[in-house]
Amino acid sequence: xxxxxxxxxxxxxxxGFALQRGRFCMNSAFRxxxxxxxxxxxxxVGLAILIQMVAFAALDMAGVITISPLTFFWGANMxxxxxxxxxxxxxxGCASGITYRFGEGMVGAMSAVLGLILVGLMTTMGAFHPLxxxxxxxxxxxxxxxxxxxxxxxxxxxxYMLAFGIAGVALIVWAIRSMRGKESPKKEEExxxxxxxxFKKGWGWQATAIVxxxxxxxxxxxxxxxxxxxxxxxxxxxxxTIQSLLLGQNLIGWLSVMLLCTILGSFIxxxxxxxxxxxxxxxxxxxxxxxxxxxxxxGAALGGGCNITHILTxxxxxxxxxxxxxxFIIFGCWTLAYFWFVRPMQNL
Amino acid sequence: xAEEIKxxxxxxxxxxxxxxxxxxxxxxxxxxxxGQILEVLVDYPLSVERIPGNAEKNGHKVLKVExxxxxxxxxxxxxxxxxx
Numbered sequence: 459x460x461x462x463x464x465x466x467x468x469x470x471x472x473x474g475f476a477l478q479r480g481r482f483c484m485n486s487a488f489r490x491x492x493x494x495x496x497x498x499x500x501x502x503v504g505l506a507i508l509i510q511m512v513a514f515a516a517l518d519m520a521g522v523i524t525i526s527p528l529t530f531f532w533g534a535n536m537x538x539x540x541x542x543x544x545x546x547x548x549x550x551g552c553a554s555g556i557t558y559r560f561g562e563g564m565v566g567a568m569s570a571v572l573g574l575i576l577v578g579l580m581t582t583m584g585a586f587h588p589l590x591x592x593x594x595x596x597x598x599x600x601x602x603x604x605x606x607x608x609x610x611x612x613x614x615x616x617x618y619m620l621a622f623g624i625a626g627v628a629l630i631v632w633a634i635r636s637m638r639g640k641e642s643p644k645k646e647e648e649x650x651x652x653x654x655x656x657f658k659k660g661w662g663w664q665a666t667a668i669v670x671x672x673x674x675x676x677x678x679x680x681x682x683x684x685x686x687x688x689x690x691x692x693x694x695x696x697x698x699t700i701q702s703l704l705l706g707q708n709l710i711g712w713l714s715v716m717l718l719c720t721i722l723g724s725f726i727x728x729x730x731x732x733x734x735x736x737x738x739x740x741x742x743x744x745x746x747x748x749x750x751x752x753x754x755x756x757g758a759a760l761g762g763g764c765n766i767t768h769i770l771t772x773x774x775x776x777x778x779x780x781x782x783x784x785x786f787i788i789f790g791c792w793t794l795a796y797f798w799f800v801r802p803m804q805n806l
Numbered sequence: 807x808a809e810e811i812k813x814x815x816x817x818x819x820x821x822x823x824x825x826x827x828x829x830x831x832x833x834x835x836x837x838x839x840x841g842q843i844l845e846v847l848v849d850y851p852l853s854v855e856r857i858p859g860n861a862e863k864n865g866h867k868v869l870k871v872e873x874x875x876x877x878x879x880x881x882x883x884x885x886x887x888x889x890x
Contacts, residue, residue, distance in 0.1 A: 481851065481852040481855070483824070483852070485824065486824055486825065486852065489825065490825060490828075493825060493828075493829065494825065494828055494829075494832075494856070494860055495863075496856065496860070549823075550823030550824045550825075550826075551823070551824060555824070562851075562877075564823075564850075566821070566823045567823075660851060660852070660855045728877075731851075732876055732877070733851050733876065733877040734876070734877075735849070735876040735877050735878075737820070737821050737849055737877070738821060739821040739822060739823060740821070743821075743822070743823060746823075747823060799825070799829055803829065803832070803833065806833060806836055806837070
């Protein structure tokens with residue numbers, strides 16, 4: 459066992475802490491644009507992606523990490539992303555959302571995690587595996603030299619140029635928008651200590667984005683040191699842990715260590731804030747979240763990853779697979795959220 | 807003034823998953839008469855943070871957000887009424 463997998467401990471603890479404090483859930487981020495017209499979490503996701511995009515490109519140039527886009531298999535990316543997106547609405551949380559709420563003590567999230575593990579394993583190695591092999595096999599596209607596709611290499615643009623370019627354009631658009639936008643009246647700031655802001659109150663979207671991005675960058679470096687050239691992810695951590703503990707396979711690595719510590723980090727954050735409590739919804743809801751977790755497990759195993767693997771870590775690497783998969787996660791999320799929440803609210 | 811708020815209706819969304827506490831609160835407020843007070847019992851942190859802002863955005867008046875214990879909160883909102 460590579461002792462450097464233990465670097466997953468501080469990263470996981472910090473990640474769990476930040477997820478819980480920042481309420482970082484992409485299901486809420488994407489769904490609530492259409493359901494509640496809420497944009498704070500979406501901005502957090504966007505900013506975290508941009509910061510990592512610049513940092514990954516710079517670290518790749520410096521030789522610290524290697525940009526490692528996942529394989530582009532458009533059929534599996536589209537179907538996997540869509541099913542995952544539907545699943546997270548049913549489960550009431552994305553992979554990071556159900557993980558941090560697991561740590562908080564929400565039994566509905568635990569039941570979703572159970573579904574995600576069960577059907578995820580059935581898809582990576584069990585009954586659904588032939589479908590994965592067939593669909594991926596039929597729709598895989600790579601460059602002529604076998605390299606995985608990114609927005610940069612399909613156009614032959616140097617990676618760093620495109621990454622810095624996108625971040626630069628986003629920065630300019632942001633600056634123009636904030637100059638044009640009316641000065642919003644400052645809310646009266648409650649005079650609270652920094653300690654209270656960090657440990658007791660939910661974080662604002664900017665702080666959440668910056669902290670998550672820094673953890674994502676450190677995660678890529680630490681994980682690379684441990685022999686795994688990728689950044690933050692979640693689902694694979696659950697699967698490898700269970701495969702190792704229950705199925706006798708030795709797959710404990712950086713990701714499984716990091717994931718277990720993520721749950722612990724979230725518990726610690728919730729405990730300090732007084733938000734940790736074992737609380738269960740009605741049995742009907744538990745069945746619903748379990749079913750949602752099952753869909754998420756299938757989608758993530760088919761499409762090559764969950765929202766953290768693809769949207770938080772893959773999109774900043776400009777991976778075409780992650781951009782497509784991420785778009786279909788959002789599409790799946792919006793499709794169900796429209797029929798479940800938006801339409802019924804309109805019809806009141 | 808520590809005035810006791812007397813709610814006209816109580817909505818218990820404890821244990822509910824995201825985003826049901828938010829959605830059910832908004833739906834309930836929409837159905838209430840102007841001036842009626844809704845008490846929301848909620849234990850989901852993200853909703854505790856977002857319900858007051860969303861209620862205000864929809865024209866309702868948030869009277870009080872009170873922590874009961876642990877993640878349990880009570881939110882008192884005065885409905886605007888007559889929403890289309």
